[in-house]
Amino acid sequence: MEHNFYTLLGVSSTATAAEIKKAYHKKALQYHPDKNPGDAEAEKKFKEVNLAHEVLSDPKKREAYDRVGHSAFQNQQGGGGYEGFHGFGEGDFSSIFEDLFSDFVGGSRSRSPQSSQKGGDLHYQIAVSLEEAFAGISTEIQFPTYSSCATCQGSGSKSKAKPKNCGSCRGRGRVHVQRGLFAIETECKACYGMGSTISDPCSDCKGEGRTRGQKKLSISIPAGIHDQSQIRMSGKGETGKRGGTSGDLYVQVHIKPHELFERKDNDLYCDYPVSMTLAALGGDIDIPCIDGQTVTVKIPEGAQYNQKIIVRHKGMSQLNRSQRGDLCVMAKIYIPVHLTAKQKVSLQDFHEEEKNKTHEVKGFFSKIKKFVKNLSVCFLG
Ligand SMILES: [Zn+2]
Ligand SMILES: [Zn+2]
Structure with missing residues (x-):
């Protein structure tokens, strides 16, 4: 069914004034804010019902409404598509109505000339x-x-x-201009909307x-x-x-984005390259802070890739608070390339030793064993 003021009140387009009044009272009671506390949908309906009544209870307005049709409200919205009554904010409806029908109805909306004198934001x-x-x-x-x-x-x-009061708009600052079927209210050209000359x-x-x-x-x-x-x-x-x-x-x-730090709330994150050996052995590094100072950060023995090391209160300052956020150092552990001969020998020794202790990755090797066993079962089966 087409959505319009009649369907909103639940009456036919030929309803009498008494029928409209009765239907309005019923709907107004149903959607009354006192009966639906905190219900935004009901509140919206209440306003729509009131507007529908305002239009349909006035013979002149009703006649104009019947003549122009409800779709005029849709056109007024700039082709954005009609969404029932939901596309309109509070107050929009009555102003649109007056813009559209002021000619027929002789509307007398008093928009203060002072409002057009205000400077823009x-x-x-x-x-x-x-x-x-x-x-x-x-x-x-x-x-x-x-x-x-x-x-x-x-x-x-x-x-x-x-x-002096403007003669063209009689001090209102706004005049009615005929645009095809509709009379639109616009700023008075004679006084630039100020209402006075x-x-x-x-x-x-x-x-x-x-x-x-x-x-x-x-x-x-x-x-x-x-x-x-x-x-x-x-x-x-x-x-x-x-x-x-x-x-x-x-x-x-x-x-602007920063080369070293990334902000998350009041904490600052810094990706810091940590050599494989430093991560394994642990040790101190000096990190620059956002305040221009440096802070010594302890990389723990056996630090892992992307391990977060938190330095308390060395992060971002906080609005209206004296305590700073944290500095979070993310250990980006890297594998050395271009080894010297001596480093190669040391690492070779390290490797031989490492072979004998696989407990750190035990879980993984037990998975491999299980996988291979399952594979052989598959092939044999
Ligand atoms: Zn004027
Ligand atoms: Zn001047």
């Missing part, structure tokens, strides 16, 4: 090294944006006279009260910051029009 990406993320840095960034006009001090007026606009900013240029800003990146973290700087985005509120600046931090 800005997003800035910054890349830092792992060392910088470890220690934290203060740096200066520069980006193009709107700042308050210096000539008129943001007023937009040469004489700093008070702006200035008789003697400032020549530098054309009355907007702000000019575009490069803005420099100091930012602090705290020690221990994580990759992809976002720092919000309230009011540091675009300056609003004619003294309107400024937007916010969001700085996203990217940490």
Whole structure:
């Protein structure tokens, strides 16, 4: 069945006002948040039912809805596909409705002109090294944006006279424009959505009260910051029009890959080449740390490939905490190549000795024995 306001309320498209009212009361009661605490699906349904009632209980709105059809809501979503009512966020539905039907209905949505005076939010990406993320840095960034006009001090007026209500939109900042079948609400061109005009606009900013240029800003990146973290700087985005509120600046931090260390949470991992003999005999190695110091790490006797040796509190700094994460040294044991004659003799001796003791790999050899035995059984059988 086609999903629309009628099917939502469970009435026919010819239902009377009384039937609609009755059906709405029933559905509203069923999905009421008080009856379904914490149920997001019910809450959504409750809103949809309310909207359906709002439209169908008003004869003018109902007539417009019947004429244009429910699919108008679908078209309004930019071809993203109709997903029942689920593609809409809270509030979207009523605004779409008013955008679509304001002409028929004479809708009077009051969107504050102040909202179009607000400066936009800005997003800035910054890349830092792992060392910088470890220690934290203060740096200066520069980006193009709107700042308050210096000539008129943001007023937009040469004489700093008070702006007057815009005649075209009667101070609303928005006007209705006919687009084919639909009346769409858009920003008023006469006042740029500000709802007011200035008789003697400032020549530098054309009355907007702000000019575009490069803005420099100091930012602090705290020690221990994580990759992809976002720092919000309230009011540091675009300056609003004619003294309107400024937007916010969001700085996203990217940490560049490091040659030696890989970060996992607050720990740092380092692959360290350990010779076969050092791994067998054990011994100390010096490892560089992210703070520029070195630390002596004990490779235990008989260390195995990829064995993790943890050095406490020598890893990454932690946000708002004094204790650092750990440094994890991964022993990457390697086999020597290009042996000297002397090394060959020593290793030969080592090999002879090693042949006699196979207990370290006993488990494996017992498996081999079993396998060979099974094989012979197979062939004999
Ligand atoms: Zn100006
Ligand atoms: Zn206007």
